[in-house]
Amino acid sequence: xxxxxxxxxxxxxxxxxxxxxxxxxxxxxxERAAQKLLAELALGRxxxxxxxxxxxxxxxxxxxxxxxxxxLRDPRKRLLHELRARMPVGELPARRALVPxxxxxxxxxxx
Numbered sequence: 001x002x003x004x005x006x007x008x009x010x011x012x013x014x015x016x017x018x019x020x021x022x023x024x025x026x027x028x029x030x031e032r033a034a035q036k037l038l039a040e041l042a043l044g045r046x047x048x049x050x051x052x053x054x055x056x057x058x059x060x061x062x063x064x065x066x067x068x069x070x071x072l073r074d075p076r077k078r079l080l081h082e083l084r085a086r087m088p089v090g091e092l093p094a095r096r097a098l099v100p101x102x103x104x105x106x107x108x109x110x111x
Contacts, residue, residue, distance in 0.1 A: 012053045015068030015078075016085035018060060020051055023082035027072070034069040038062055 016023050019033050040048035041062045051060045071077045 008055075011084060012055055012058050013064060013068070014053070014084045015071045015081050017051055017053045017058075018064050018068040019072075023085040030069065030072050034065055037065050041065065 016025075019030065019037065021030060021033055025033070037048055037060070041060070049060055050057045052058075071081060
């Protein structure tokens with residue numbers, strides 16, 4: 001697997017995306033949400049099997065939920081994941097349209 005694939009997986013498997021929670025969710029709520037998802041996955045509920053990311057929907061598994069929970073229990077790792085989770089969920093626009101939007105969000109203006 002390439003370095004790019006690893007970075008993409010780290011992005012799309014962000015614990016907040018996997019658990020479908022906002023980055024400011026308290027720890028106790030993170031624990032409850034993970035347990036609820038694990039129970040729904042065990043019951044085979046179709047609504048629990050996918051989650052949204054900025055790059056489109058992904059498949060959620062019990063192992064992925066457990067890994068997400070473990071990541072968010074570590075305060076240092078959680079901070080990194082909070083930053084990643086601030087990207088809006090949904091499909092990204094075409095690359096040409098994305099670049100000006102990103103530059104504009106950073107305060108860059110075209111002349």
